[in-house]
Amino acid sequence: MTEYLAKELNNLAHPFTSSHYILNSCSLQELTQEDAIMLGKNLVQIQPWNTLNYSANRLSNYLCQHDPLLYRFGIIVSKQLVGAVCIRYPWLRGAYLELLAIYTTRQGLGIGKEVMLWLEEEVQQTSRNIWALVSSFNSKAQRFYKCIGFTEIGTLEDFVISGYDELLLRKIIN
Secondary structure, three states: OHHHHHHHHHOOOOOOOOOOEEEEOOOEEEEHHHHHHHHOOOEEEEEOOOOOOHHHHHHHHHOOOOOOOOEEEEEOOOOOEEEEEEEEOOOOOOEEEEEEOOOHOOEEEEEEHHHHHHHHHHOOOOOOOEEEEEOOOOOOHHHHHHHHOOEEEEEEOOOOOOOOOEEEEEEOOO
């Protein structure tokens, strides 16, 4: 890390200072290697990872590799891991939601919306934006992000694999 970046990071108010957060419908806890392996195996079966040909190992490695600017939390409901949220911070005057994944059996219950409200509250003192990418074929995710205030600002053609685009989304926060 450059000396300048280290100094800038120290000057920022820091979100994500806890390894455990309690929300209304779920809790968030720092991912363990065991969690990462389980998530990798489960996420490759759902969108967008199955269409984008991700492997369980690739996802598991992403979820547990060392990266001091990536905050990774398991989403827990009734003591069971039901998904994950990964946030890169800082990123373009805000936070970049790298991954929000909830197992299909728990989708549509408001968990994702609650996690996103937590994220917005967590970064609102230090950020103007929350960024996300969504696959162009993932209409369910696109509807979700639109309903919680994200707008599409660009297209990254053939970004992950050839033939599929990613849509860059932004939510401006106060």
